[in-house]
Amino acid sequence: MLEDLQQHYGYLFEDELIQEINKVGVVKDIPEGAQLIEIGDYIKSMPLLVSGAIKILREDEEGDELILYFIEQGDTCAMTLSCCLGSAKSEIRAIAETDTKLIMIPVEKMEEWLAKYKSWQQFVLQSYHSRMTELLEAIDTIAFLKMDERLFKYLKDKAMVNHNDVIYVTHQQIARDLHTSRVVISRLLKTLEIEGKIQLQRNNIKVIDL
Amino acid sequence: MLEDLQQHYGYLFEDELIQEINKVGVVKDIPEGAQLIEIGDYIKSMPLLVSGAIKILREDEEGDELILYFIEQGDTCAMTLSCCLGSAKSEIRAIAETDTKLIMIPVEKMEEWLAKYKSWQQFVLQSYHSRMTELLEAIDTIAFLKMDERLFKYLKDKAMVNHNDVIYVTHQQIARDLHTSRVVISRLLKTLEIEGKIQLQRNNIKVIDL
């Protein structure tokens, strides 16, 4: 774990803090598709993203889903939660988009470190700020883009976080993420293919115009 | 200012902090309709909301607006900004919904107090969390509700923050806030009136079904 920490967080945290994280942190390997957080969950530990990517979803009362954004390995924002502090319930669902490696940190330590380490405080505030920005971008996407634009953005984002221009996903799954119907997605995908932006195959889509 | 502070923030902050705020804070009275923050502004002071209400808007490249939420006097979340710390540009526009009284605090102090006062730290984190929740609610509204539901919610929210079931606003202004056209709003308002949920007058709307 120590190498991971030094490699991904060494430039952010002072040595002493890295040591502390090394002491109390628990490494978790999450397979693709596994659910990390469910809506309503109480969060008792905070994940630091070491590698992989996570998909963040919102859901309404009727169970309709909507993707908010992906959290990437490279992101400074490794914080999946706004709820760690204040021990509130999770408002979102988190699913591993790829195989993912996390370091879990107990909430108590989080709060302790806020007072103790300036770099930790900076990190937490910075993470909040990033998540805020991501939420605003999600709003832009939903409010200002039409479905075909949203779809193409989704495909590009997904290709990005998977480091692969071929996306293995069904039309039905896309429809769920974008909160629309399968038929609509099939229709728009076909149009994107005719425009030369993607290539369609059963169970996968190749993004051309990245 | 001291009374305002003690009344609205006394239960949150220790005396010593209240005194500090009293020393460096500047009271600002903002008339209804005045713009507090523009997109792209650098924020050099953070507002504590003492009385009134503020409307938070997002805008895309083409200048299309969209309301995100109102910030109310009663809200624990008096923080209008995610950008104070880290001196980032504002991503949103803030407009006084009613006559509003603020206490402005310089950014330098904000950061200083984070280390110094536990209660301040709690307040900042709590505020981030509230704003997060508000953004998620905004997403729910845009993503999961149809325009007629969004409109009615908007009217109810507006009546709420104005402490008045009669809203003084034109159809065109509503259309701008909800990012649609005036004709659509007029049409849906008429339907709501027929359903007995509102009463329409020139330049004002009475919300019946609060």
Add this chain to the structure above:
DNA sequence: TTTTATCAGTAACATTAGTTACAGTTCTAT
């Protein structure tokens, strides 16, 4: 190999939202 389930394509239609155009009303300024 046959059956079954999943997936994708497409047509036809319904609903919602956005646009254009115009008329009538109310307010404001001259």
Add this chain to the structure above:
DNA sequence: ATAGAACTGTAACTAATGTTACTGATAAAA
């Protein structure tokens, strides 16, 4: 008092999105 501006109502139409229904293709299971 009158002209002009702002506001609202409504019709007619277009565009975007959602729904239903059915098809053939492919993959997985029996």
